[in-house]
Amino acid sequence: MNRDWIATARTLSEALPYLQRYDGATVVIKFGGHAMGDDEAMEKFARDIVLMKQCNVHPVIVHGGGPMINDLLKRLDIQSDFVAGKRVTDEATVEVVEMVLTGRVNKRIVQAINAQGGKAVGLSGKDANLMVCDKALAQLTGPDGTVTEADLGFVGDPAEVNPDVVRTFLDSDFIPVIAPIGAGRNGETYNINGDTAAGAIAAAMKADRLLLLTDVAGVKDASGDVITSLSAEDVRRLTAEGVIAGGMIPKTETALAALDGGVRAVVILDGRAPHACLLELFTAHGAGSLIRN
Ligand SMILES: Nc1ncnc2c1ncn2[C@@H]1O[C@H](COP(=O)(O)OP(=O)(O)O)[C@@H](O)[C@H]1O
Ligand SMILES: CC(=O)N[C@@H](CCC(=O)OP(=O)(O)O)C(=O)O
Numbered sequence: 001m002n003r004d005w006i007a008t009a010r011t012l013s014e015a016l017p018y019l020q021r022y023d024g025a026t027v028v029i030k031f032g033g034h035a036m037g038d039d040e041a042m043e044k045f046a047r048d049i050v051l052m053k054q055c056n057v058h059p060v061i062v063h064g065g066g067p068m069i070n071d072l073l074k075r076l077d078i079q080s081d082f083v084a085g086k087r088v089t090d091e092a093t094v095e096v097v098e099m100v101l102t103g104r105v106n107k108r109i110v111q112a113i114n115a116q117g118g119k120a121v122g123l124s125g126k127d128a129n130l131m132v133c134d135k136a137l138a139q140l141t142g143p144d145g146t147v148t149e150a151d152l153g154f155v156g157d158p159a160e161v162n163p164d165v166v167r168t169f170l171d172s173d174f175i176p177v178i179a180p181i182g183a184g185r186n187g188e189t190y191n192i193n194g195d196t197a198a199g200a201i202a203a204a205m206k207a208d209r210l211l212l213l214t215d216v217a218g219v220k221d222a223s224g225d226v227i228t229s230l231s232a233e234d235v236r237r238l239t240a241e242g243v244i245a246g247g248m249i250p251k252t253e254t255a256l257a258a259l260d261g262g263v264r265a266v267v268i269l270d271g272r273a274p275h276a277c278l279l280e281l282f283t284a285h286g287a288g289s290l291i292r293n
Contacts, residue, residue, distance in 0.1 A: 018282040022057045025208035026170070027281065028263075029059055030198035031109065033066040034215035035271025046112035048277050049175060053118060057281065058170045061113075061120075061177045062201055064194030065105035069097050083150050084138045085250040089191040094154040097191045098124075101179040109177050120175040125182040126189075128165035131158040131197060133182035133190040156182040156190025158197065161204035199254035203261025210258050211280060212251050213271025218289030219244065219252065230291045232256050255291040265292040 029049075036042060052059050066087070073080050073096055081088045089097060106122040113120035125131030133156025137149045169176045180197035182190040195212060202210040218226040219235075222243050227234070235252045238244045244252050248268075255266035269276050269288025280287045 014284075015282045019055055022055075022208065022281055024056055024058070026058045026060060026205055027052070027209045027211060027277075028062060028198055028202035028205065028207045029277060030062050030064065030195055030210070030212045031271060032064040032194060032212070032214045033068055033105070034064075035213040036065075036105075037272050041272060042108065042112045043115070044274065045271070045277075046109070046116045046118070048275055049113055050116040050118040052277065052281070053173075053175055055282075059175055059277075060166055060170070060201065060205070060207070061109060061175065062180060062194060062198035063101070063105055063109055063177065064180065065101050066194075068105055069100045072096055072100055082246075083152060084140065085247045086136070086138060086152055086155055086193050087191060089153040089155050091154065094189050094191050098181050098189055102181055106177060106179045113175055113177070118175050119173060120177050121169055122177050122179070123165065124179040125158065125192060125197065129160070129162050129183060130165055130178070131156075131180075131182040131192065131200060132160040132162075133157060133184055133192065134159040135184075135190070154188060154190055156184065156192050158182060158192060158200035161200050163201060163204045166201065166205065193250045195250040195254040199258040199261070199263075199266075202258050202263045202266075206262045207258075208264050209281070210255070210263050210266045211277060212254065212266065212268045213276060214247075214251065214268065215270065215272060216248075217270045217273075218268050218287075219248065219291075227289050228286075230289055232259065232291070232293055235291060252291070259291065259293050265290055267291070 049059050102124045110120040110122045136155045136157040140148050166176050180192040180194045182192050221227055258266050267288050267290050
């Protein structure tokens with residue numbers, strides 16, 4: 001017999017303990033804009049998600065789309081800045097953010113999953129009040145240690161998360177795909193950082209795993225090597241030292257909040273790597289940086 005087929009069968013066989021471990025588990029996957037890549041990469045991601053569902057692991061996708069928002073803002077000649085990894089969002093910007101995330105990006109992922117035989121349903125935090133937000137304030141620590149608060153405009157922190165709608169979809173065999181847009185208490189629309197949204201949903205659902213897919217192999221130390229396993233304490237130290245910076249800050253903040261909220265473990269990994277989610281869940285190899293208490 002062709003040896004490749006035996007290798008394939010062996011791979012499947014070796015996955016058995018992992019399939020058993022994650023049987024019926026809820027896995028929240030943050031699919032970052034930088035992790036999305038081209039149509040071929042999207043197709044592979046979608047195929048892995050459908051395979052997970054077929055194996056009775058329940059994926060909940062929360063996506064980003066920062067680069068796609070940047071593209072449209074640029075075409076519209078709207079200037080945009082980030083503070084501590086979050087976009088300063090005025091009224092014109094939040095309109096564009098909602099259009100891009102709930103429209104183009106959300107439907108691209110839904111369509112890709114459905115093309116692989118899945119049953120994906122697109123939602124945003126506004127649907128069934130999934131994420132009701134309060135205005136977020138960024139805490140900035142100056143070189144002398146003084147903490148100031150920056151006004152980010154229509155950036156929201158999920159204050160109330162109602163995941164019933166997500167559970168209903170999971171029970172009915174659908175794959176929820178969620179855009180990080182929240183409802184304000186007075187009819188406002190809030191832009192939620194994708195990592196923050198994924199963490200809030202994972203905590204509300206007491207997910208077994210939160211996977212944060214990005215464009216780096218994991219959390220890197222001062223010499224640029226990926227740290228495969230970190231505690232909450234390690235994260236705090238590396239942030240204070242400035243080793244964790246920029247877009248990695250919302251990810252590690254999310255990881256700590258999710259662990260506090262009852263999520264069992266958080267993994268930050270490279271979503272552009274082939275079969276990143278399958279490697280992490282179903283092999284001994286694992287991938288990226290695992291953060292747990
Ligand atoms: N210690 C660190 N380890 C890894 N990446 C880091 C670190 N500190 C800052 N970063 C930056 O964080 C980026 C990931 O955040 P971001 O670009 O917002 O990703 P995404 O769009 O996937 O949410 C990396 O590309 C890297 O430039
Ligand atoms: C408040 C805030 O920063 N919101 C993000 C939402 C999208 C996002 O998080 O996209 P990535 O995951 O691709 O970075 C933004 O406006 O870019």
